Amino acid sequence: MIRYFFTDKRGGVSEGPYRSFNLAFHVGDDAEAVRKNRAILERKVKKRVLFMNQIHSDKIISASDNLCECDAIVSDRDDLALAVMVADCVPLLMFDRHAGVIAAVHAGRAGAFKLIAKKTAAYMCERFGCDPKNIEAVMGPHIRSCCYEVSSKIAREAAAIFSKECVKRGRFLDISLMLRESLVQFGLKSDKIRISKECSCCNERYFSYRREGVTGRFAGVIYKEIR
Numbered sequence: 001m002i003r004y005f006f007t008d009k010r011g012g013v014s015e016g017p018y019r020s021f022n023l024a025f026h027v028g029d030d031a032e033a034v035r036k037n038r039a040i041l042e043r044k045v046k047k048r049v050l051f052m053n054q055i056h057s058d059k060i061i062s063a064s065d066n067l068c069e070c071d072a073i074v075s076d077r078d079d080l081a082l083a084v085m086v087a088d089c090v091p092l093l094m095f096d097r098h099a100g101v102i103a104a105v106h107a108g109r110a111g112a113f114k115l116i117a118k119k120t121a122a123y124m125c126e127r128f129g130c131d132p133k134n135i136e137a138v139m140g141p142h143i144r145s146c147c148y149e150v151s152s153k154i155a156r157e158a159a160a161i162f163s164k165e166c167v168k169r170g171r172f173l174d175i176s177l178m179l180r181e182s183l184v185q186f187g188l189k190s191d192k193i194r195i196s197k198e199c200s201c202c203n204e205r206y207f208s209y210r211r212e213g214v215t216g217r218f219a220g221v222i223y224k225e226i227r
Ligand SMILES: [Zn+2]
Pocket: 143, 144, 145, 146, 147, 148, 199, 200, 201, 202
C-alpha cells in the first residue's frame, strides 16, 4: 500500500520564524531542533525518511544512488520514505501502485520550466518499468496563481513553454497547471492528477518564502507500507 501526506507548520519543536515543524537544515534554524523534527517524522512513518539537497534543477536520482544534490528521487524500496521540502514550490508526489514505485519531486518555477515532472515520470518508466497510464500524481499546498506574480519577462517565458492558461492576469503563474500539462502530455491520465487548492502564501498554516522570507520548510512525504 502506498501512503503519502503533506506536513504543515504544526507539531514540531522549532522556534521563531521556524515555528514549529521546520524540516530543513539550510534555512538558518537550530540544527538540533531540525533533527528532532525529522525524528518526529520518522517515528510517524516508522522508517528512514530520505531528504534531498534541492537545487532547482531537473536532476533525478534513484534511492539506491548515493544521495546528492537533486530535485527528484525515485524508489521501489519498502524501507525508505521519500520527502520533498517546500515553502511555495510545488511538492509533487508520484506513484505507480502496480509497479510499486514512488517518487518525490521538488517542482518550483525553475523545475517546471525544465520539465522536471515529465522527466521524472519518464525516469519511472525507463528505470522502474512503470506505465504512464498507471502513474498517479499528487501536488500538495504551494503558491497558487492568486499570489505568484512574476516579471513580465518570466511570464513571457512561461507562455512560450506552456499554454496561455498557465499565465493568469498578465503575470501570475499557475505552476501546478504547468506541471499537469506536461504530465498529461507524457501520457498520465488527467483524472489521476490531483492538485491541492491550498495556497501556501495565502494560508498561514504553511511556511511561505514569499510571505515570510526567513521561514521554515514543510514537506510532502511518500512511502510504501507493507501489510
Ligand atoms: Zn494565494
